[in-house]
Amino acid sequence: MKIAENFQELSERGEGALIVYVMAGDPSMSLTKKIVRALEVGGADMIELGLPFSDPIADGPTIQAASERALKAGMNPDLYFNMIRDIRRNTYIPLICLTYYNLVLHRGIGLFMKDCVENGINGIIIPDLPIEEAKQTISEANKNDVEFIPLIAPTSTEERMKIISSAAQGFIYLVSLLGVTGARAELSVTVKDMIGKVQRSTKREIPIAIGFGLSSPQHVRDAIISGANGAIVGSALVNIIASKKDDEEKMLHDVREFVAQLKEATIIS
Amino acid sequence: MYVNSYPKEGKFERYGGQFVPEVLMSALGELDSAYTKFRNDPGFRRELEVYLRDFAGRPTPLFFAEELSRKLGVKIYLKREDLVHGGAHKLNNTLGQALLAKRMGKKRIIAETGAGQHGLATAIAAVALGMKPEIYMGDEDIKRQMLNVFRMKLLGAKVHPVKSGSKTLKDAINEALRDWVTNVETTYYLLGSVVGPHPYPMIVRDFQRIIGKETKKQILEKEGRLPDALVACVGGGSNAIGMFYDFLDDDISMYGIEAGGEGVETGRHASPLVAGGEGVLHGALSYVLQDKYGQISATHSISAGLDYPGVGPEHSFLKTKKRVKYDCITDDEALDAFKLLTETEGIMPALESAHAVAYACKIAEAEKMGKDQIIVINISGRGDKDVMIVAEKTGMKL
Numbered sequence: 001m002k003i004a005e006n007f008q009e010l011s012e013r014g015e016g017a018l019i020v021y022v023m024a025g026d027p028s029m030s031l032t033k034k035i036v037r038a039l040e041v042g043g044a045d046m047i048e049l050g051l052p053f054s055d056p057i058a059d060g061p062t063i064q065a066a067s068e069r070a071l072k073a074g075m076n077p078d079l080y081f082n083m084i085r086d087i088r089r090n091t092y093i094p095l096i097c098l099t100y101y102n103l104v105l106h107r108g109i110g111l112f113m114k115d116c117v118e119n120g121i122n123g124i125i126i127p128d129l130p131i132e133e134a135k136q137t138i139s140e141a142n143k144n145d146v147e148f149i150p151l152i153a154p155t156s157t158e159e160r161m162k163i164i165s166s167a168a169q170g171f172i173y174l175v176s177l178l179g180v181t182g183a184r185a186e187l188s189v190t191v192k193d194m195i196g197k198v199q200r201s202t203k204r205e206i207p208i209a210i211g212f213g214l215s216s217p218q219h220v221r222d223a224i225i226s227g228a229n230g231a232i233v234g235s236a237l238v239n240i241i242a243s244k245k246d247d248e249e250k251m252l253h254d255v256r257e258f259v260a261q262l263k264e265a266t267i268i269s
Numbered sequence: 270m271y272v273n274s275y276p277k278e279g280k281f282e283r284y285g286g287q288f289v290p291e292v293l294m295s296a297l298g299e300l301d302s303a304y305t306k307f308r309n310d311p312g313f314r315r316e317l318e319v320y321l322r323d324f325a326g327r328p329t330p331l332f333f334a335e336e337l338s339r340k341l342g343v344k345i346y347l348k349r350e351d352l353v354h355g356g357a358h359k360l361n362n363t364l365g366q367a368l369l370a371k372r373m374g375k376k377r378i379i380a381e382t383g384a385g386q387h388g389l390a391t392a393i394a395a396v397a398l399g400m401k402p403e404i405y406m407g408d409e410d411i412k413r414q415m416l417n418v419f420r421m422k423l424l425g426a427k428v429h430p431v432k433s434g435s436k437t438l439k440d441a442i443n444e445a446l447r448d449w450v451t452n453v454e455t456t457y458y459l460l461g462s463v464v465g466p467h468p469y470p471m472i473v474r475d476f477q478r479i480i481g482k483e484t485k486k487q488i489l490e491k492e493g494r495l496p497d498a499l500v501a502c503v504g505g506g507s508n509a510i511g512m513f514y515d516f517l518d519d520d521i522s523m524y525g526i527e528a529g530g531e532g533v534e535t536g537r538h539a540s541p542l543v544a545g546g547e548g549v550l551h552g553a554l555s556y557v558l559q560d561k562y563g564q565i566s567a568t569h570s571i572s573a574g575l576d577y578p579g580v581g582p583e584h585s586f587l588k589t590k591k592r593v594k595y596d597c598i599t600d601d602e603a604l605d606a607f608k609l610l611t612e613t614e615g616i617m618p619a620l621e622s623a624h625a626v627a628y629a630c631k632i633a634e635a636e637k638m639g640k641d642q643i644i645v646i647n648i649s650g651r652g653d654k655d656v657m658i659v660a661e662k663t664g665m666k667l
Contacts, residue, residue, distance in 0.1 A: 053563075053564065054434065054564040054565045055434065055439065055440075055443055055550065055551075055565050056443075057289070057290065057443050057446045057447060057450075057551070058290040058447075058450070059447075060447070061433075064433055068433075068434070071564065076562045076564075077562050078562075100549075101288055101549050102548050102549045102550065102557075102559070102563045102565070103562060103563045103564075105547075105548065105549055105554075105563065106548060106559065106562060106563025107562070107563070127290050127291075128288050128289060128290060128549070128552070129288060130287060130288070130289065130290075130291055130294050132286075132287065133286055133287065133288055150291075151290070151291045152291060153290070153291040153292040153294075154292070155291075155292050155293075155294070155295040155296065155453060155454075156291060156294070156295065157295055157298075160291075160294065160295070164291075175291065175292060178292060178450065178451055178452070178453055178454070179292075179447075179450055179451040180447045180450055180451065
C-alpha cells in the first residue's frame with residue numbers, strides 16, 4: 001500500500017499515523033522479524049527499519065548502540081533485503097528503510113532502490129542526504145516506485161522548506177528539535193508553529209510526521225493535537241528491545257503493549 | 270588553472286559537497302556567508318596577520334638541511350611548521366577560524382582532535398581570544414596522547430572522551446557533529462582539517478595556504494628558483510594542501526604521503542587515496558576506506574594524526590587530475606625517518622611529518638635526482654608528543 005493512501009485512510013478515521021522505528025538486526029535478524037510482527041500487531045501504522053551504518057551522525061547514544069549491536073550481529077545490506085522479503089510475506093503496512101547515504105551510494109543508487117522495491121520497501125529516509133545532493137536519489141527512487149521522504153528541521157529556512165516540501169513523497173519527516181535522535185522528557189513547544197510553517201510552504205497535500213525525541217503516548221498525542229498527521233517513535237522502543245534482550249517473550253510483550261498505548265494516543269476524536 | 274578556481278558550488282568537481290543532517294544546512298550557509306564577508310575584510314586580515322606573526326611565530330623558517338642533503342645527494346629544504354606555537358601547523362587554522370567565530374558572535378567553540386594537536390591549537394587560539402573550548406577526543410587517542418590532553422586541560426579546555434565506534438578521530442568528529450546539531454545556534458564547530466562539508470575544506474585550506482605562500486617566497490630568495498618537488502604527509506590533508514596550494518599551477522612535482530601502517534597489503538593502514546574508494550564520510554564525497562558494503566573501516570597508523578579513514582575532497586580531486594601523486598609510508602619507515610632527521614639535523618619531527626621525510630629519501634633515490642635538484646619537505650609538527658611511542662616501538666626504556 002502506498003504511504004500517502006495509508007495517511008488518507010487514517011485521517012478519514014480521525015486518526016494520526018503511528019510510525020515506529022527499530023534497528024534491523026538488533027539484537028538479531030530472527031528477533032527483528034518477531035519484533036516487526038509485534039509492532040504490527042500492537043497497532044503500528046508504518047514501520048521504519050534501520051539499516052545500520054558504522055558512523056550514524058544524526059543518531060544519539062540509543063540508536064548508535066543499536067547500530068553497533070546490529071553490525072556486530074552481522075547485519076549488512078544483502079541480509080537486510082533478504083529479511084525485508086521474509087517480513088513482507090505477512091506484513092501489510094508500509095515499510096520504510098532508514099539508512100545513511102554511503103550505504104546507498106556504495107551499492108549503487110539505482111540498485112539500492114531496485115532492491116528496496118523488489119523486496120517490499122515502500123519508502124526511504126536518508127538523514128545525511130540534504131535536498132541539494134538528492135537529485136539522483138530522488139530520480140532513482142521515483143523510477144522504482146520508492147517514496148523519498150525528506151527531513152525538515154527547526155533551522156530550515158522558508159526557502160529550503162519550499163524546495164523540500166515540493167520534492168517530498170509519502171510524508172515530510174519534521175524534526176521536532178535541534179539535536180540527534182533519542183528519547184526526551186518533553187516534546188518541543190514550538191512543534192505547532194513548525195507544522196504551520198511547513199504547511200504554508202506548499203500548496204500540496206503532503207502529510208507531516210513528527211520525529212526525534214518522542215518517547216511516550218503523551219508526546220504522540222501532543223504531536224497529533226498540534227496538527228501533525230503522524231508521530232514517529234524510535235529510541236524509546238529501541239530502549240525496550242535493548243533492556244529486554246535476554247528475555248525474548250517479555251521483550252515482544254512489552255513492545256506490543258507499548259505500541260498499543262502509542263497507537264491509542266493517535267486516536268483523537 | 271587550479272589556484273582560486275575551486276571549489277565551485279561547494280565542490281571540487283565531483284568531490285566535496287554537503288552530506289549532513291538538515292539541521293546543519295542553515296549553519297553551513299551562515300558559515301559560508303560569514304567567511305565570504307570576512308575573508309577579504311581588511312580589519313579581519315590585519316588582526317589575523319598580527320596574531321600569526323606575534324603570537325604564532327610566523328613566518329616559519331625554510332631550513333636548508335645540509336647534512337641530510339649531502340647524505341641523499343639532493344638539496345633538501347625543511348619548512349619548519351614544527352616551530353609554530355603549539356608545535357604544529359594547526360594553529361594557522363585555529364587562529365583564523367576562532368577569529369571568524371568571534372566575528373560571527375559565537376560564544377562556544379567545539380572541536381575534534383586525533384593526536385591532540387588540533388585540540389591543543391584550538392585551546393590556545395580560544396584562550397588567546399577569550400573563549401572557552403570543548404574538545405572531543407577518542408578514548409583510544411586520549412590514552413595514546415595523555416600529554417596533549419593535560420595541556421588542553423591546563424588551557425582550560427573541557428575534554429570530552431568519545432567512547433563510541435573505534436574511539437579515535439573518526440568517532441570524535443561524529444560526536445562533535447552531534448554536539449553541533451544540538452547546539453547549532455550558539456556554537457562554532459572549529460574543524461581541524463580540510464575535511465567535512467563545504468565550506469570547511471575551503472576555509473581550512475585558505476588558512477593553511479600561508480605555508481606554501483611563505484615557502485615560495487623563501488625558496489625564491491634562497492635559490493632563485495622553484496623547487497623540483499614538494500612532499501607532505503596526508504591524514505585529512507591540511508598541511509599538505511597548505512603547502513601545495515600556491516604551487517598547483519607551477520610545473521613541479523608534488524607528493525602527498527599517507528600512513529601505510531603495517532603495509533597496505535596487511536589491511537592495517539590509513540591510506541584511503543592509495544587503497545580506498547569513493548564514499549561519503551563526515552559530510553563530503555571523497556576517498557574513504559570502507560568494506561564491500563560501504564561501512565567505514567577501522568584504520569591503523571603509528572601516528573594518531575594520520576589515523577583516519579577519510580581524506581579531504583580536494584585531495585581526491587587532485588588525485589583524479591593526477592596533479593599530486595599520493596603514496597604511503599609504513600610505520601617502520603616513518604620511525605626510521607624520525608631517527609634519521611633527529612640524528613642528522615637535530616630536528617625531531619612529528620611521526621606524521623616523518624612520513625614525508627621518509628618519502629623524500631625514497632624519491633631522491635628512485636627518481637635519480639641530481640645534487641642541484643630541490644625537494645621541500647613540510648615538517649608539519651614537532652615530535653615531542655611522540656617520544657613515548659618511539660621509545661615503546663624501539664624498545665627503549667625511559
